[in-house]
Amino acid sequence: MEAIVAIVGRPNVGKSTLFNRLIGQRLAIVEDIPGITRDRLYGDTEWTGHHFTLIDTGGIEIEGNTDISVQTRKQAEIAIAEADLILFLTDGKQGLQADDHEIAEYLRKSKKPVLLVVNKIDNVAMVQQIYDFYELGLGDPLEISAVNGLNIGDLLDAIVEAIPSQTMDEVEDDSIKISFIGRPNVGKSSLINSILGEERVIVSNVPGTTRDAIDTLFEWQEQKYTLIDTAGMRRKSKIYENVERFSVLRALRAVDRSDVVMMVLDAVEGVTEQDQRIAGYAHEKGRGMILVVNKWDLVEKDSKTADQMAKKIKDDLIFVSYAPVVFVSALTGQRIPRLLELVNYVSEQQNMRLQTSSINDLLQEAMRMNPPPNVSGRKLKIYYVSQVAVKPPVFVFFANDPELAHFSYIRYLENQIRATYGFEGTPIKLTFRARERN
Ligand code: GDP
Numbered sequence: 004m005e006a007i008v009a010i011v012g013r014p015n016v017g018k019s020t021l022f023n024r025l026i027g028q029r030l031a032i033v034e035d036i037p038g039i040t041r042d043r044l045y046g047d048t049e050w051t052g053h054h055f056t057l058i059d060t061g062g063i064e065i066e067g068n069t070d071i072s073v074q075t076r077k078q079a080e081i082a083i084a085e086a087d088l089i090l091f092l093t094d095g096k097q098g099l100q101a102d103d104h105e106i107a108e109y110l111r112k113s114k115k116p117v118l119l120v121v122n123k124i125d126n127v128a129m130v131q132q133i134y135d136f137y138e139l140g141l142g143d144p145l146e147i148s149a150v151n152g153l154n155i156g157d158l159l160d161a162i163v164e165a166i167p168s169q170t171m172d173e174v175e176d177d178s179i180k181i182s183f184i185g186r187p188n189v190g191k192s193s194l195i196n197s198i199l200g201e202e203r204v205i206v207s208n209v210p211g212t213t214r215d216a217i218d219t220l221f222e223w224q225e226q227k228y229t230l231i232d233t234a235g236m237r238r239k240s241k242i243y244e245n246v247e248r249f250s251v252l253r254a255l256r257a258v259d260r261s262d263v264v265m266m267v268l269d270a271v272e273g274v275t276e277q278d279q280r281i282a283g284y285a286h287e288k289g290r291g292m293i294l295v296v297n298k299w300d301l302v303e304k305d306s307k308t309a310d311q312m313a314k315k316i317k318d319d320l321i322f323v324s325y326a327p328v329v330f331v332s333a334l335t336g337q338r339i340p341r342l343l344e345l346v347n348y349v350s351e352q353q354n355m356r357l358q359t360s361s362i363n364d365l366l367q368e369a370m371r372m373n374p375p376p377n378v379s380g381r382k383l384k385i386y387y388v389s390q391v392a393v394k395p396p397v398f399v400f401f402a403n404d405p406e407l408a409h410f411s412y413i414r415y416l417e418n419q420i421r422a423t424y425g426f427e428g429t430p431i432k433l434t435f436r437a438r439e440r441n
């Protein structure tokens with residue numbers, strides 16, 4: 004379980020600059036995936052072996068409100084509700100502002116771990132400008148320059164140290180972890196309630212990781228399942244709805260903890276930008292995915308409707324086009340039993356391990372049919388492939404020069420693997436390494 008670290012602060016203090024600096028290199032890699040939005044507000048990073056997810060709350064748009072200080076406050080509220088650690092970013096060049104006091108008070112009351120960071124201290128001479136910030140009562144301010152990269156290592160050390168340790172690991176059991184993700188009102192609660200209908204044995208409710216999160220463990224045909232973070236959905240508390248309305252963070256956290264994500268879409272409304280973001284995140288995290296189109300009863304349909312809609316959804320969510328689409332109605336119960344069957348299927352697919360000989364046969368055949376193209380006079384030679392992991396499946400290709408493996412050829416290989424073995428509902432990763440000398 005990875006910790007979530009949220010950057011909070013007034014506009015223009017440098018949140019997105021810091022975010023980009025901390026996420027840096029990884030972002031560039033991610034942008035190669037077609038269809039994933041460039042406008043990102045979360046990203047993974049790693050420091051001294053500790054992984055965490057960073058969120059720029061400045062990127063969370065609060066609907067229907069243009070007042071900047073209200074926006075900032077709401078963003079802080081979301082961070083308090085969802086994050087494990089808050090980076091409170093201030094502007095050392097501009098100095099301490101009234102709004103900083105307001106945010107600080109709010110953060111103090113929350114009792115969440117907070118790191119006070121003073122940005123734009125671009126050189127040593129500016130360091131005395133941080134002393135005012137002690138007034139905020141949030142401990143020692145840490146000075147950085149997001150633009151110049153000053154003290155970023157110290158900041159990362161401080162982050163790793165301040166992340167509460169219990170978020171670092173989670174109790175393992177043999178249940179398949181499922182989350183239902185989607186916009187408000189798509190029918191997540193209704194789906195959960197129909198899955199947990201009378202015939203299911205609910206084994207227990209166990210506290211999840213966020214304050215009011217509850218997971219539900221149940222059994223069906225001798226398989227155990229955990230529904231991640233069902234509390235808000237089953238209770239529909241006021242706080243939950245307020246936070247949910249703005250927050251993708253809760254969804255991201257649920258995705259993190261899931262084996263299989265049920266992305267719930269409304270048959271009438273289709274895919275939203277937020278759905279794309281979350282699906283992109285699940286993809287990067289290697290999670291299984293099922294696209295659940297709910298409220299199928301509301302759609303007027305003929306024999307082609309389902310196919311057409313499935314195609315449209317897959318176009319909108321092109322980077323998870325491996326995910327099966329299922330049309331259901333929580334209201335009438337149509338295909339609800341199919342959902343858990345699909346979960347089992349995707350779970351098998353993501354745990355599938357191929358024989359080394361058969362994957363190498365496939366590689367040889369794929370290269371024979373479509374040899375790697377020349378890249379500035381040089382040719383990619385792939386000698387050998389090996390599956391090194393499951394959930395998600397990872398394949399390592401040993402080649403003369405990994406730099407010659409272009410995106411389009413990698414995609415071709417992925418398509419060949421999928422055409423033969425399926426891996427439905429799960430991302431697979433193809434990586435290239437230079438062949439080691441014998
Ligand atoms: P956000 O609104 O909090 O996300 O702030 P931005 O990251 O967009 O930055 C606002 C402005 O401050 C931009 O013009 C940045 O180039 C500038 N900025 C960010 N970090 C630093 C820094 O460390 N030093 C200086 N001098 N300017 C910075």
Ligand code: GDP
Nearest residue numbers: 187188189190191192193297298299332333334
């Ligand atoms: P959530 O916010 O995603 O948890 O959505 P809810 O489960 O609370 O459902 C929102 C609304 O959609 C409620 O009024 C439900 O009764 C309705 N609803 C949920 N599933 C269906 C469905 O399959 N068909 C129809 N017609 N309505 C549904």
